[in-house]
Amino acid sequence: MKISINNHSYEANKGERLLDIARSNQEHIGYFCGGNSICQTCYVKVLEGSELLSPLSVEEKALLSETLIKEGTRMACLSTVEKEGTIRVVSLAEEVKRAFETNPLQLTEYAAKMGWESIVKLPDTMRLQAEREFDLWQLLSDVISGIGDAFQLLANAFLQAWSVRTEGDDTNTEVCRPVHFNALCNSNTEKDTRQVNKQIAA
Numbered sequence: 001m002k003i004s005i006n007n008h009s010y011e012a013n014k015g016e017r018l019l020d021i022a023r024s025n026q027e028h029i030g031y032f033c034g035g036n037s038i039c040q041t042c043y044v045k046v047l048e049g050s051e052l053l054s055p056l057s058v059e060e061k062a063l064l065s066e067t068l069i070k071e072g073t074r075m076a077c078l079s080t081v082e083k084e085g086t087i088r089v090v091s092l093a094e095e096v097k098r099a100f101e102t103n104p105l106q107l108t109e110y111a112a113k114m115g116w117e118s119i120v121k122l123p124d125t126m127r128l129q130a131e132r133e134f135d136l137w138q139l140l141s142d143v144i145s146g147i148g149d150a151f152q153l154l155a156n157a158f159l160q161a162w163s164v165r166t167e168g169d170d171t172n173t174e175v176c177r178p179v180h181f182n183a184l185c186n187s188n189t190e191k192d193t194r195q196v197n198k199q200i201a202a
Contacts, residue, residue, distance in 0.1 A: 004088040018076035029091040042076035049087035062128040065117040
């Protein structure tokens with residue numbers, strides 16, 4: 001089945017978490033806690049197909065305010081695909097990015113709203129987290145992995161923007177097309193050589 005995350009289409013299977021689909025496709029979504037429903041950065045707004053997802057769990061109800069729930073907000077780490085169909089979501093991180101690009105003045109109001117909705121649920125959130133039991137080493141591993149993935153997304157976005165800018169510069173002979181954070185412009189990175197392209201075109 002198909003799922004659209006931030007206007008990008010991906011393949012998905014029943015039983016997969018929205019977070020895992022986003023991570024496997026390096027999609028722009030927050031998950032600093034590595035998917036353990038602690039950091040509350042993996043908010044997504046379901047634009048279509050909410051009935052195809054798992055019902056709101058006790059954990060989600062403790063983390064999400066009534067306002068956010070009415071707006072279609074879900075936690076990507078706690079939402080799984082249960083039925084076939086079309087699902088469209090946009091992440092909180094993507095909404096912030098779009099606001100910054102189109103109208104940065106909206107960010108103050110947006111941050112104030114999200115901050116208030118978090119404060120409203122703070123007692124429920126604290127109670128939920130206090131009752132949970134964690135494997136400390138697994139949690140630490142997940143957090144490190146989540147932060148590493150976030151930095152990789154940032155690095156790729158920066159280098160892709162850089163490659164687009166350098167394509168207009170004829171003095172530049174090679175343009176790096178980053179694939180992975182740990183392979184930044186090295187011999188394993190796919191490269192586009194202008195001189196070779198001109199020879200092929202001839």
